[in-house]
Amino acid sequence: MTDHPRPDDPVQLPETAASRSAVGRAATWVVWALFVLSLAAVALSVRTGAEWSLAGYLVVDGLTVVVWTVVTFFSGVVHSFSRRYMAGDSRVDQFFARTFAFTLAVGVAAAADHVALFAAAWLAMGLAIASLIGHVRGWEQAQAAGALARRYFVAGSALLAGALAVLAWTTGTTSIAGIVAQVGSPSGVTWLAVGGLFLAAMVQSALFPFHNWLLSSMTAPTPASALMHAGFVNAGGILLARFAPVFADATAAMSLLVVVGAASALLGQALLLVQTDVKRELGASTVAQMGFMILQCGLGFFAAAVTHLVLHGFYKAYLFLSSGATVEQTAPEKSAGGDSGAFELAVGLAAALAGGALFVAITGKGAELDSGLFLAFVVILTVLHAARNVLDRSQLPSRLELAVLPLLVVVPVAVYGFLYNAFSALLAGVPATTAPTELTAVHVAVAALFAGAYLAVELGWHRSSKRLYVALLNLSQPAPETVLTAKEDYDDA
Structure with missing residues (x-):
């Protein structure tokens, strides 16, 4: 009797050889070397408690070494993963070049002490990610998603540059360390700087109503999505932590951070409930997690926000890189516990x-x-x-x-x-x-809102409203020009 394969038998795909790209190989080795150097910087920081600086231009403190270590680790994983994942891609060298450029831009932004250098690195991060989102040049939807993200990032960078210019003008220094040392409770024109910093963080972290660029970015190669969700969106929290003194003495600004963070956390969690696409579900989850991160900043616990973004980065990088293994056919199973x-x-x-x-x-x-x-x-x-x-x-x-x-x-x-x-x-x-x-009353109101939302989900109230379902589905839709809507388009892509 011959052993004929059945339609439902698993198919073993041939192993894909790692990319032979010299750019990819070199970038991977360099990024892992930077990770080792970052660990050494952490060890020195813990041992000596000192910081290193190039007066007015660069500063290496605790926040810098944390960002360096986390981002180079994630980037090293993504580079190594991409050696096989991107094998055969016609633009593999460009992919690795932009991924490496993004890593360097984050490193510069983390250490920048001059407002112009910080703003330039911030813009470079956005442009690199937008290019990765539109990596596939022959795919119209990818180009549209990349262009959409680029518009968001340029606008966010313009807001940041304007805020930094105002702070430099009011304090008389172009050093970030000098600005945060001199700035007091916001007043007059300084409130424009507070608003600019806050909006720039919201755009970067894809908080509502700026979440559309993130939900439209699913055209990016999966490794780029992992780096985006594990590193790029966290920059909003890093920005607020770096400029914490600008917000800390302003009760209204801190309360606004709490309200906006809570709204994005609840909305992202609600959007997650109506998703069927794996990557878009992860995108909605990121909106929620970034909301929690900004909420922690609003509570005054910027160190807690940094802790949150590190843990979220590990979690989300793993989920994206393993997303291909999550699609399976299963039947619901009844719990054997039988507990009430x-x-x-x-x-x-x-x-x-x-x-x-x-x-x-x-x-x-x-x-x-x-x-x-x-x-x-x-x-x-x-x-x-x-x-x-x-x-x-x-x-x-x-x-x-x-x-x-x-x-x-x-x-x-x-x-x-x-x-x-x-x-x-x-x-x-x-x-x-x-x-x-x-x-304050804001904290009490937000706590009550969180408790009410938890009860609504626990009791299944969110499932009883068709209008709510449609509203959430509409809010979670990416830009129409970034979506493939016909099967023929998928076959051609």
Whole structure:
């Protein structure tokens, strides 16, 4: 009897050889060498606590070495991954050149102390990413997506340049270190600079209503998407952390950061619920995560925002690079646990409170009546959501669930708390990276909104409104000119 393959048998594709591009090979080695040097810079920073500078032009402090280390690591992974992924691409040399150029631009922006150098590096980052989004020259939709992103980034860079010019004019110095040392509570024309910095961060991090460029960027090669979501969008948080003193003394500005961050976090999470495309689902998730990052800045915990963007970078880079393995045919399986909803809710609440208490004990945030209390509330709500997801998907008996749940939910909180402390110590020399604010009515209102949104999802209210579904679907649509709408177009691409 002959062994004939069946239609549903898995097909083993031939192995693809790594690209022989000399540019790709050289860029990969150089980026990994830069990563090693970045680790050495971190070690020296921890050991000596000193910073290095070229007066008025470059400064290497705790924030700089963190950004260098994280970005070179992600870039090294993307370069190595792309050696095989991009093999056979007719423009593989250009891809590696632009990816390497982006890495250098981020490194320069992280260390720049002169406002002109910082603005130029910021623009270079955007242009490099826009070029990667439109990498496929013969694909009209890719060119349209690249052009759309380029318009956003040029506009954001113009806002940033204007804000930096105002700050330089009002303080009489072109040094970023000098600006943040002299600037006080915003007044008069300085508010224009605050607005420009804030809008530039919103555009870069794809916060609502500037999220469309990110959701339209799915024409980028997957490695470029990984670098974009793991590194590029995080630059909004880095910008706010670098200029933290400009915002920290302005209650109105900090409250606005909280409101905008919370709105983008909730909207991104809502958009995620209606997605069927894997990469667009990841894009909506990034909008939500960037909202949380900006929210943490608004609470005055810029070090927490840096911690968040590092962890989000690792998570999102992995998801994008492994996105091809997530498409599978499955049938829903009924949980074998058979536990009641009341039991799961009680266990989830216990895990959430334990996680919140552990976060407060490790970091000290939430122990006083300030914005740290709101941060602890967000941790509790996040742990509750994670615990409920674990319990819903678990097929273990109740007793085993109680034993395993702390390891799956509470332990990550401990890891996050210790990492937060570590980054706070590393950023100790950076002005205002921890500047908690007083609790206001804005914090209470946003906390109530978060709790209400969680209950709405938990009770399934979001599924009962067709109008809400259509509204979210429309908000999550990329620009029409960037979408392939006909099967023939896919076949030709």
